[in-house]
Amino acid sequence: MATTDLPAASAAKGNWFERIGAGHFLLAVALLVYPAVASDFFLTQIGGYSLVLGMLALSLMMLAGYGGMVSLAQITVAGVAGYAVAIFGENGANVLGFGWPWWIVVPWAVLLASIASALIGWIAVRTQGIYTIMITLAIATAIFYFAQQNYAIFNGFSGFAGVRAPQFWGVDWRAPLPFYYLCLGIAVLAYVAVLYGARSTFGLTLQAVRDNPRRMRAIGYDVTAHKVFAWFIAGIVAGLAGVLMVWFNGRISPGTIGVGAAINILIIAVIGGMRHPIGPFIGAVVVVLMQTFAIDIVGAQRFNTLIGLVFLAIVFFSPDGILGLWERIKPHLAQEGLRPGG
Amino acid sequence: MAENSVASRLQGTGAFALELEGVGRQFGALVALAGIDMRIAAGERRAVLGSNGAGKTTLFNTITGDFLPTSGRIRFFGEDITTLPAHERIRRGLRRTYQISQLFKGLSVIDSIFLACRGVSRRRFSLLRPAATDVNMVQAQSILHAVHLEAERDILVATLSHGQQRQLEIALALAGAPRFILFDEPAAGLSPTERRDLVAILNALPKHIGYVIIEHDLDVALRVSERVSMMHNGRLFKEGTPEEIENDPEVQEIYLGGRHG
Numbered sequence: 273m274a275t276t277d278l279p280a281a282s283a284a285k286g287n288w289f290e291r292i293g294a295g296h297f298l299l300a301v302a303l304l305v306y307p308a309v310a311s312d313f314f315l316t317q318i319g320g321y322s323l324v325l326g327m328l329a330l331s332l333m334m335l336a337g338y339g340g341m342v343s344l345a346q347i348t349v350a351g352v353a354g355y356a357v358a359i360f361g362e363n364g365a366n367v368l369g370f371g372w373p374w375w376i377v378v379p380w381a382v383l384l385a386s387i388a389s390a391l392i393g394w395i396a397v398r399t400q401g402i403y404t405i406m407i408t409l410a411i412a413t414a415i416f417y418f419a420q421q422n423y424a425i426f427n428g429f430s431g432f433a434g435v436r437a438p439q440f441w442g443v444d445w446r447a448p449l450p451f452y453y454l455c456l457g458i459a460v461l462a463y464v465a466v467l468y469g470a471r472s473t474f475g476l477t478l479q480a481v482r483d484n485p486r487r488m489r490a491i492g493y494d495v496t497a498h499k500v501f502a503w504f505i506a507g508i509v510a511g512l513a514g515v516l517m518v519w520f521n522g523r524i525s526p527g528t529i530g531v532g533a534a535i536n537i538l539i540i541a542v543i544g545g546m547r548h549p550i551g552p553f554i555g556a557v558v559v560v561l562m563q564t565f566a567i568d569i570v571g572a573q574r575f576n577t578l579i580g581l582v583f584l585a586i587v588f589f590s591p592d593g594i595l596g597l598w599e600r601i602k603p604h605l606a607q608e609g610l611r612p613g614g
Numbered sequence: 615m616a617e618n619s620v621a622s623r624l625q626g627t628g629a630f631a632l633e634l635e636g637v638g639r640q641f642g643a644l645v646a647l648a649g650i651d652m653r654i655a656a657g658e659r660r661a662v663l664g665s666n667g668a669g670k671t672t673l674f675n676t677i678t679g680d681f682l683p684t685s686g687r688i689r690f691f692g693e694d695i696t697t698l699p700a701h702e703r704i705r706r707g708l709r710r711t712y713q714i715s716q717l718f719k720g721l722s723v724i725d726s727i728f729l730a731c732r733g734v735s736r737r738r739f740s741l742l743r744p745a746a747t748d749v750n751m752v753q754a755q756s757i758l759h760a761v762h763l764e765a766e767r768d769i770l771v772a773t774l775s776h777g778q779q780r781q782l783e784i785a786l787a788l789a790g791a792p793r794f795i796l797f798d799e800p801a802a803g804l805s806p807t808e809r810r811d812l813v814a815i816l817n818a819l820p821k822h823i824g825y826v827i828i829e830h831d832l833d834v835a836l837r838v839s840e841r842v843s844m845m846h847n848g849r850l851f852k853e854g855t856p857e858e859i860e861n862d863p864e865v866q867e868i869y870l871g872g873r874h875g
């Protein structure tokens with residue numbers, strides 16, 4: 273997995289338009305005017321949901337693409353934030369629900385999620401490759417069962433319902449339009465931060481640790497500390513997604529953080545591609561569209577087969593996901609474009 | 615490169631960069647190092663010669679902490695570093711290169727050297743991009759110059775030629791104000807021109823930086839070192855000036871005889 277920043281590498285000189293890049297500019301315009309053409313269903317169930325899942329896959333992409341650590345525990349980290357929102361904020365389950373205001377609950381939930389992520393990372397960094405996947409899956413499964421059986425904190429099997437996005441600044445953030453823009457704003461923030469961070473000192477150290485941990489030690493880096501810090505940072509992104517996720521669903525229960533959901537995030541990241549932070553969002557849109565529409569056409573049972581087939585096709589034909597596919601097609605398109613003009 | 619300059623430095627400071635006492639390392643039943651005793655003065659330049667499998671690289675690995683010795687003690691500028699983690703030894707001024715290049719294939723040349731400079735500074739966890747005026751970036755730029763890689767500044771490491779990768783190996787060891795460097799066969803696989811460049815780079819190092827160089831090429835070894843240690847089967851069996859070693863009958867028989875005879 274050689275990570276070279278695709279469009280981002282061109283950032284350096286030029287006016288703001290060139291610096292942002294034509295692709296980013298068009299994408300931004302499309303996302304901003306999307307509500308003008310989209311129904312409420314498309315706004316939340318497709319738009320908002322894709323952005324939330326995209327952020328979760330983005331947190332995986334940071335660890336896997338830059339750090340070489342494939343995690344199946346990202347949904348678990350998001351779940352920590354989700355449960356924290358339900359427990360420290362308000363919920364309809366008459367269990368806990370401290371009713372703290374949203375502006376304390378949200379940062380607190382994200383902090384708890386990133387600490388949980390760092391702890392998971394601290395255990396997982398002792399392993400490599402396939403074993404990292406196995407140990408994070410084991411942790412995710414353990415936490416799933418713990419949440420299901422613990423009633424004092426997690427309210428067991430039923431979890432917490434009646435969790436609502438707050439109302440502030442005179443806006444009802446659970447309405448489709450504001451919720452879409454809320455998701456968009458936070459997703460863009462996370463995306464830009466990752467894009468910038470990839471070339472920061474810490475981003476470089478993470479990629480260097482992936483390429484050659486032995487050499488990193490031999491130039492003075494505590495490799496374990498850098499990996500654990502990466503998990504902490506990825507936990508912030510996953511935690512933010514977890515807050516949006518619980519607001520989106522209005523509820524959280526062990527089912528939200530189950531093994532199926534954990535694997536779903538990995539599938540999204542692989543289908544989209546992990547060489548650039550846009551990949552996870554592409555994967556999220558594709559998977560959400562398939563989950564929404566293909567399920568009606570082929571039925572729930574065959575749907576998993578379909579997803580599995582798409583996944584296999586991607587892994588076989590384009591290990592870098594849809595992003596890699598695009599990178600391969602682009603030169604051909606450019607040549608086509610050159611021909612008539614000479 | 616006279617021997618008496620070493621002696622005067624020894625008397626002047628009384629400081630040893632490296633002191634090894636009975637350092638041993640076993641791999642299962644295989645004794646790779648059989649009790650190495652070695653003292654190297656600060657600023658001294660030492661060559662280690664020996665046949666394949668003599669234990670030279672293993673000796674480096676125990677000194678830098680890539681793995682621990684199974685017996686013995688290692689001191690670096692008087693401090694016992696025998697069990698320190700590798701990165702802690704580096705932060706005390708020890709550096710090394712690898713016999714088989716250990717580079718960051720996915721990074722550019724300048725970013726690799728920048729990381730090597732940043733590795734011993736406080737801002738290792740910075741979430742900001744380094745500015746062109748960043749002190750570590752400026753250092754990286756001058757090291758780039760020292761190892762003749764300016765033209766490859768922004769190239770991906772994976773696309774460098776073998777010779778350029780060897781130069782980058784050295785650049786990573788020069789970064790961040792080293793006090794003592796271990797070079798593991800830096801000339802391996804280089805062309806005659808590249809070898810000449812290497813000798814020039816080594817001889818241009820600031821005088822206070824000492825090093826140990828493992829080198830099969832006797833011509834290179836004798837031109838860049840003040841003293842030579844001979845190694846065989848995990849033991850050091852002879853030490854002397856380059857002239858003494860070159861003319862030693864036992865050495866000629868074991869080492870040079872086998873090669874040139």
Ligand SMILES: Nc1ncnc2c1ncn2[C@@H]1O[C@H](COP(=O)(O)OP(=O)(O)OP(=O)(O)O)[C@@H](O)[C@H]1O
Nearest residue numbers: 641644646664665666667668669670671672673713
């Ligand atoms: N990690 C290891 N595990 C097992 N055996 C090892 C290991 N590293 C080295 N050895 C063995 O220790 C002995 C010394 O190896 P070492 O690499 O130190 O030799 P060297 O003097 O550097 O040789 P060369 O000139 O070929 O580089 C060899 O027999 C080697 O097979």
Ligand SMILES: [Mg+2]
Nearest residue numbers: 670671672713
């Ligand atoms: Mg060797």
